[in-house]
Each structure stands twice: as C-alpha cells, then as structure tokens.
Amino acid sequence: MANIKVAVRARPLLSRELESQSPIVLDIKGQSTILFKSEAAVAVGEMRDASKEFIYDHSYWSVSSDDSHFASQEQIFSDLGHHILNSAFEGYNGCIFAYGQTGSGKTYTMMGNEQSPGLIPRICDGLFKGMKKNPNQVSYKVEVSYMEIYNEKVRDLLKMSVPSSNSPQHNLKVREHPKEGPYVENLSRHQVSDYQAIEELISIGNSFRVTAATKMNDVSSRSHAIFTITFMQAKYSHDIPSETVSKIHLVDLAGSERASQTGAEGQRLKEGGNINKSLVCLGNVIQALAEASSSSKKKNRFIPYRDSTLTWLLKDSLGGNSKTIMIATVSPCQYSYAETLSTLRYASRAKNIVNKPKINEDENVKLIRELREEIKRLMGIISNTDVESTLHLAVDLHNKEEKIQSLTRSWAGKWGDIQKIIEERDLALRSEGVKMTVASEQPHLLGVDEDRFGAGVVLYYLKSGDTTIGHVDAPIENDISFKSESIANFHCKITLLDYGESVYLHKLEGLSFVNQIPVEQDEPVKLSHSDTLKLGSNTYLRFNNPQEAMKLKEEASPMGTNNNTSNGSFASAVWSPLMNTSSNSLIQTLEQERDALRKRQEDIEHEYEDK
Numbered sequence: 001m002a003n004i005k006v007a008v009r010a011r012p013l014l015s016r017e018l019e020s021q022s023p024i025v026l027d028i029k030g031q032s033t034i035l036f037k038s039e040a041a042v043a044v045g046e047m048r049d050a051s052k053e054f055i056y057d058h059s060y061w062s063v064s065s066d067d068s069h070f071a072s073q074e075q076i077f078s079d080l081g082h083h084i085l086n087s088a089f090e091g092y093n094g095c096i097f098a099y100g101q102t103g104s105g106k107t108y109t110m111m112g113n114e115q116s117p118g119l120i121p122r123i124c125d126g127l128f129k130g131m132k133k134n135p136n137q138v139s140y141k142v143e144v145s146y147m148e149i150y151n152e153k154v155r156d157l158l159k160m161s162v163p164s165s166n167s168p169q170h171n172l173k174v175r176e177h178p179k180e181g182p183y184v185e186n187l188s189r190h191q192v193s194d195y196q197a198i199e200e201l202i203s204i205g206n207s208f209r210v211t212a213a214t215k216m217n218d219v220s221s222r223s224h225a226i227f228t229i230t231f232m233q234a235k236y237s238h239d240i241p242s243e244t245v246s247k248i249h250l251v252d253l254a255g256s257e258r259a260s261q262t263g264a265e266g267q268r269l270k271e272g273g274n275i276n277k278s279l280v281c282l283g284n285v286i287q288a289l290a291e292a293s294s295s296s297k298k299k300n301r302f303i304p305y306r307d308s309t310l311t312w313l314l315k316d317s318l319g320g321n322s323k324t325i326m327i328a329t330v331s332p333c334q335y336s337y338a339e340t341l342s343t344l345r346y347a348s349r350a351k352n353i354v355n356k357p358k359i360n361e362d363e364n365v366k367l368i369r370e371l372r373e374e375i376k377r378l379m380g381i382i383s384n385t386d387v388e389s390t391l392h393l394a395v396d397l398h399n400k401e402e403k404i405q406s407l408t409r410s411w412a413g414k415w416g417d418i419q420k421i422i423e424e425r426d427l428a429l430r431s432e433g434v435k436m437t438v439a440s441e442q443p444h445l446l447g448v449d450e451d452r453f454g455a456g457v458v459l460y461y462l463k464s465g466d467t468t469i470g471h472v473d474a475p476i477e478n479d480i481s482f483k484s485e486s487i488a489n490f491h492c493k494i495t496l497l498d499y500g501e502s503v504y505l506h507k508l509e510g511l512s513f514v515n516q517i518p519v520e521q522d523e524p525v526k527l528s529h530s531d532t533l534k535l536g537s538n539t540y541l542r543f544n545n546p547q548e549a550m551k552l553k554e555e556a557s558p559m560g561t562n563n564n565t566s567n568g569s570f571a572s573a574v575w576s577p578l579m580n581t582s583s584n585s586l587i588q589t590l591e592q593e594r595d596a597l598r599k600r601q602e603d604i605e606h607e608y609e610d611k
C-alpha cells in the first residue's frame with residue numbers, strides 16, 4: 001500500500017502577467033504551499049480567508065532562479081524522476097501525471113525544452129544510464145509508445161494512419177485485458193536500445209500533438225498525452241531466473257481552463273469542453289478514491305473509471321498497481337487565484353489515494369523458482385534414503401525438472417537476447433560442474449563412465465534390431481564396447497523389436513544379470529523400463545524405455561500426461577532428474593546406487609554358486 005505522492009510547482013511569471021502587474025499571491029515554505037489574497041483584496045475587507053495553507057509531499061518554487069529555494073528541472077528529476085526510476089528497476093509500475101490550469105507549466109515540467117529538459121527525457125536518459133551500470137548480469141528490453149487523447153479519441157503519435165501520410169493513426173479502441181487491465185488496441189510499441197532512439201521518437205510524437213495558441217498559452221496542448229515506457233529485466237543467477245516488467249506512464253494532461261479566460265470559440269471551445277469533461281471525470285475518480293480510502297466500506301465504493309477515456313486508461317495508476325506521483329502546476333499570480341485554489345484543492349484530495357503497487361514478476365518465473373526450491377528439498381532427501389525410495393523421488397524430480405526445462409525454454413524464448421541469458425545460465429552451471437542434458441525418446445542404456453577419474457555419465461542408444469555389446473578389443477567391433485576384463489569379446493546383444501515395444505537381452509559369451517537374475521543361453525530376457533543390468537563383474541547399466549515410462553507415468557498419475565508440461569518427451573525417464581543437476585551429484589548418486597546394488601548382487605551370486 002502506498003499513497004499517491006503529490007507535488008506542487010509554481011512557475012515564473014509570464015510576460016502578460018508581468019505586464020498586467022498582477023501581484024504574486026503564492027508562497028512556498030518547505031512542504032507547505034500558501035495561497036493568500038492580495039494586499040488590495042485584504043484592504044477591502046476580505047480578511048476572513050486571508051491565507052490558505054496546503055501541505056504536500058513536495059512544494060516547489062520555480063518562480064525566480066534568484067530565490068534561495070528555487071527548484072530547477074534537475075531538482076524535480078532528482079526527487080521525483082529518480083523515485084520512479086528506482087521503483088522501475090525494482091519491478092514496480094510507475095506514473096507521473098501533471099495537472100493544472102492551462103499555461104501553468106505542465107508541458108514544461110514533463111517535457112521541458114532543449115536547454116532545460118523535463119521529466120520525460122531525463123527519466124529515459126536515467127533508464128539507459130541505470131542499465132549500463134549492470135550490463136553483464138541482466139538483460140533489458142525497453143519499448144515505448146506515445147498516444148494522445150483528443151476529443152475523447154485515442155491517437156497513436158508514433159504511427160501514421162497511412163504509411164505515406166503525415167497524420168497519426170486515430171480513434172484507436174480501448175479494451176480491457178483480464179489480467180493487465182485497460183489497454184489501447186493496436187497502439188504501436190517501439191523497441192529502443194539507446195537514449196537517442198527514444199529522443200527521436202519523442203520529437204516525432206511531439207510534432208503530432210494537437211496544440212493551439214490561446215490567450216493563456218501560445219502553445220497550449222489541446223490533448224492529454226501519455227508516454228509509456230515498458231521496461232523488462234531478466235537475469236539468471238544461481239540457476240534461478242527472474243523477470244520483471246514495469247510500465248511507466250508519463251502523462252501531460254491538457255489544461256483545465258475557463259472559456260472566458262482562454263478566449264476559446266468554435267473548435268477550441270469544443271476541445272475545451274472535452275478537456276474539461278475528462279478532467280472533471282479525473283476529479284470524480286480522485287474524489288471517489290480519496291473517500292474510499294478513508295471509508296470503512298472500501299470494497300463497495302464505485303469508482304467511475306469508465307466515464308472518460310483518460311481515467312479508464314489510467315485505472316492502474318489511480319488506486320491500482322502503480323507508484324504514482326501527481327504534479328500540480330500553478331501560476332503564482334493573483335490573476336489565476338481561483339484556478340490555483342481549485343488546483344491546490346484537487347491536489348489535496350489526490351494525497352488521500354492509496355495505491356497497491358507490487359513487483360510485476362513473470363508468473364512462469366515464479367513457478368520455476370518454486371520448483372527449484374522443491375527440487376533442492378527432494379535432492380536432500382535422496383541422499384539420505386534407500387534405493388527404492390530414491391527411484392520414486394527420482395521420478396518426482398524428473399517431472400519437476402521437465403517442467404522447469406519447458407518453462408525456462410519458453411521464458412528464455414521470449415527474449416531476443418536469449419543467447420546472453422543462456423550464457424549466464426551455463427556459466428552458473430559450470431561453476432557447479434559439467435552439465436549434461438539428454439533429450440531422447442529412444443530406448444537407451446545409461447551408465448557411469450568406466451574411467452574411475454572420468455566425470456561423465458554415458459548414454460548408449462539402442463537401435464532397431466540388434467545392438468551388440470562386447471569388449472573394446474573384440475576382433476569385430478561391437479556397437480557398444482567396454483574395457484573391463486570381465487567383458488567377453490561378444491558379451492551379449494540387445495534386440496529391439498516393434499520400435500521399442502519389445503526389447504530383449506540375449507546371452508552370448510559373457511555373464512549378464514537383469515535385476516540380479518542371470519541370463520541363460522537361448523533364454524533371452526525381456527527388458528522393462530528401469531531394469532538394472534550387470535555385465536561381467538563390474539559393468540552396471542540402467543535400461544530406460546521412455547515410451548514405456550510415459551505409459552507407466554500415465555497409469556500412476558490420476559492427472560494423466562497433462563501433468564507434464566513438457567513437449568511430451570519423456571526422455572531418459574528416471575535418470576533425467578539427475579541429468580540437469582551437476583554431474584558431480586549425478587555421479588555420486590549413481591555410485592551410491594551402484595555400490596548398494598553390487599552388494600546385493602554379490603550376495604545373490606554366492607547363493608547361486610552354492611546351489
């Protein structure tokens with residue numbers, strides 16, 4: 001929960017104000033903004049309301065640079081812009097909107113000019129500077145869009161209606177996404193990789209904004225402009241991905257105005273009506289939210305977001321998932337007393353709005369992290385448990401790893417910069433050991449590297465028909481060869497029929513065991529998924545049949561295969577949980593299991609020989 005931050009800024013006197021010698025009726029002291037009646041008004045007896053004091057998060061005096069408490073563009077960026085930027089790097093949405101009477105300094109504060117850039121260019125610049133500080137650990141993606149709401153219609157300031165034409169696409173529809181809320185359909189989003197690219201887009205967009213000269217402002221914005229930065233960050237550290245997406249809305253509202261003051265007629269008057277209408281709606285939303293936050297019946301309070309396009313599009317920024325700042329701009333002159341008072345009251349109401357900002361983390365990434373934690377826990381149990389339980393846990397681990405793999409792939413795939421993420425990831429894994437990944441749907445054997453000092457796990461594919469197994473020095477080369485002295489030249493063969501539906505081990509010259517039972521000459525043994533083979537005295541292998549494993553899993557799980565989010569591959573079933581961990585822990589687990597099996601095997605062999 002966070003209240004909207006509110007700042008007030010008083011601008012310098014404009015030439016017409018200087019000429020009319022309208023007195024200054026505003027003062028700023030710390031966080032206070034004080035509005036008082038002119039001496040002349042006081043002299044005629046209006047003592048009752050001599051001054052009104054309002055306290056905001058910030059009160060800025062930008063009337064004269066000679067004054068000690070003068071607030072420059074730089075200071076405003078440093079207080080408000082940095083707050084929004086830091087929040088964006090943390091993964092929060094942000095919004096700054098400038099509200100005020102026409103000619104009071106909204107565009108100057110938000111956009112500024114070449115000599116004195118405002119918040120929008122400074123925030124964009126700050127964003128890229130921030131990214132440069134962290135180039136190797138995080139991948140970034142920045143997209144911008146720029147629209148205006150003119151006479152209640154949405155126009156894309158960065159997309160022409162016809163490629164060759166000079167007018168922006170207009171009358172875009174506002175729709176609502178069930179999770180992300182209201183958005184503008186077909187609004188163009190432009191990926192940018194440096195500040196210069198954003199600067200160009202800003203200047204294109206600005207050139208399309210509807211402006212007009214009014215009596216109050218030579219270049220008066222006749223529309224509400226919303227500049228949106230979508231900022232995505234992804235990183236992979238300690239084998240755990242993280243991704244956040246922050247949206248920053250920077251809004252320059254059209255000015256509230258009195259028709260008599262602006263001298264508006266015809267088209268300008270119609271614009272003024274629409275501008276005022278949406279500002280009234282904004283006022284109503286602010287009022288309703290402010291009342292809701294102070295009322296005990298918050299939930300029942302109706303907030304009229306849909307009454308105007310502006311409030312509908314800013315729904316999340318007002319009372320929703322965003323860190324929001326309102327800047328109320330005012331003229332310090334007596335001439336604008338009524339408008340200034342109304343702006344200050346508007347701003348005071350906004351102070352009461354409570355938003356609910358949250359870090360916008362990718363759902364899949366959240367799931368990956370939870371699964372990783374669960375795997376860590378299961379790995380802990382595995383190292384302290386017997387072989388049978390280990391196998392059950394291994395199946396569970398496998399499912400979780402498959403899910404992580406699939407989620408990670410689709411997550412990384414979203415990124416243009418996948419390579420970078422993958423490099424980070426492999427780097428993290430390399431620091432733990434050599435990573436081995438196997439994706440096989442073919443029946444295969446898995447074994448520990450024969451070399452005692454090797455750190456590998458070996459996978460042997462079985463082909464359709466016969467796969468021969470024997471000694472490396474056999475006169476005719478076998479399909480699979482071992483160095484061990486207890487392996488005969490033509491030790492055994494495995495026959496794979498009907499694409500893996502039936503798989504048999506045939507004894508040839510050597511002694512072989514399937515699940516500790518010796519295989520007799522001319523009595524081939526049908527192999528089943530997860531059988532353990534011992535060839536000679538010390539070569540241990542595991543038989544995996546992914547298709548069979550898939551069927552077993554379907555039978556075992558009430559949820560069927562839907563449980564498995566992978567692409568259906570059930571590669572190397574039971575061992576695969578280990579494949580995605582470092583090979584050190586894989587070897588350790590295999591060796592533990594091998595030792596246990598070896599002991600049981602020896603006992604059975606002795607019994608067999610005794611008979």
Ligand SMILES: Nc1ncnc2c1ncn2[C@@H]1O[C@H](COP(=O)(O)OP(=O)(O)OP(=O)(O)O)[C@@H](O)[C@H]1O
Nearest residue numbers: 011062102103104105106107108217220221254255
């Ligand atoms: N803080 C400031 N310092 C110097 N000049 C300023 C400041 N604020 C506003 N001005 C000047 O005042 C004039 C009116 O400001 P601006 O156009 O920003 O008003 P606005 O509120 O955006 O008006 P509108 O609603 O009509 O678009 C401009 O000439 C601008 O340069």
